[in-house]
Amino acid sequence: MPKLYLKILSLFLMLMAFCCRALGQSPYTPISNYRVYTGVAKGFGLNWVVLRSFENRSRQFLLLVNPQTMETRIDLATSYTVTPLDLEKCRSALKNTPYTKALAGAEKQSAALQDAGIETGLPKETGISLTADLCPSHRPLDRRIFTDIINGFKKVERPVPVALSVSGLWMLKHKPDLQWLKQLEQQHEIDITWINHSYNHRVSAKAPLKENFLLEPGTDMNYEVLQTEQAMIINGLLPSVFFRFPGLVSDQQLIYRITGFGLMPIGTDAWLAKGQQPHAGSIVLIHGNGNEPTGVADFIKLLGTKASAIAQKQWLLYDLRQTVDEDFESN
Structure with missing residues (x-):
């Protein structure tokens, strides 16, 4: 899938998520296969720690944390390059971060x-x-x-x-x-x-x-x-x-x-x-x-x-x- 398309899709989903929050709704329901899924993800010029994975309408989403700022986000898995690692290895790879x-x-x-x-x-x-x-x-x-x-x-x-x-x-x-x-x-x-x-x-x-x-x-x-x-x-x-x-x-x-x-x-x-x-x-x-x-x-x-x-x-x-x-x- 072309990278430009993935970026456009990710921005669209972020906009949809913002609109849903403004209306007090969740854009991610129904949720299925919610689980612990850890790794290091590269995306938007940053390294992220992946904490969870879940599915919504046949798409995989990730719950991620920015290890520098402690801020979390939910985003499409396809927007990132993910290296699955157990949490101990994630912590070792990013050992100098505040998180x-x-x-x-x-x-x-x-x-x-x-x-x-x-x-x-x-x-x-x-x-x-x-x-x-x-x-x-x-x-x-x-x-x-x-x-x-x-x-x-x-x-x-x-x-x-x-x-x-x-x-x-x-x-x-x-x-x-x-x-x-x-x-x-x-x-x-x-x-x-x-x-x-x-x-x-x-x-x-x-x-x-x-x-x-x-x-x-x-x-x-x-x-x-x-x-x-x-x-x-x-x-x-x-x-x-x-x-x-x-x-x-x-x-x-x-x-x-x-x-x-x-x-x-x-x-x-x-x-x-x-x-x-x-x-x-x-x-x-x-x-x-x-x-x-x-x-x-x-x-x-x-x-x-x-x-x-x-x-x-x-x-x-x-x-x-x-x-x-x-x-x-x-x-």
Whole structure:
């Protein structure tokens, strides 16, 4: 097939994807044969890491990550020259990139039972990276978070970056809230990094941490990770390279399972509802699913105390991808 035709087809599909996102739809449904498929891809003058492959209407698509910027994209496989490699060989081939350094950094923080992985960003930043978890909940989305950051930063940051850890069951049960978030993104009010937060997010009030959340015996990690990504794509969301453990609970084996998917675990050094105070460069955690009003109230209070610094661009919200990228690039 001529290269010019392939480029035109790729541009057409990218335009179609953009139009579908603008309408809150996914251009990639129906999805079939969604699987882990790794390698190094060359395309558009860059080297990419291939993470997943799936089929849509007899065409193969890839989920790729730019190892320099942490940004992901979905594109036609025919637009790239792909060398299939297992992930370890991909990491070796691109060992000096921020992406592979960040994966290794997350693995070094794998021993803790709670809050393992990357916990903080660059301390030189005069601001924070905001992450809000959307665990399964019977309550509606706490929309105050988003309206307040839009109002608080409208004169200095637009769109406002925020990272949302989304579970599969939350997407399934909260279609109107999800559509509202997508509309804010389409209106360029917020810029969302979508974090995989597992599909079921099971939790027991009685089980010890070492047998709780994703450490519950019998947990199918392939389902928890890949089914969530499929749900994201079906709902018109772009999966990022980040993963947040439910309850921030994991063990060393589980950390390596997640990095084996090409994803990096994101923790926090400032879970507001637990009284942890943010500092420069913090990755802040609140829950936006209606289950943690204290943490949301604390964050809104924090915005109030920083109003003057925000107006002078001396305290900002940072894109989680850029925060992690710059941190590991500098290291």
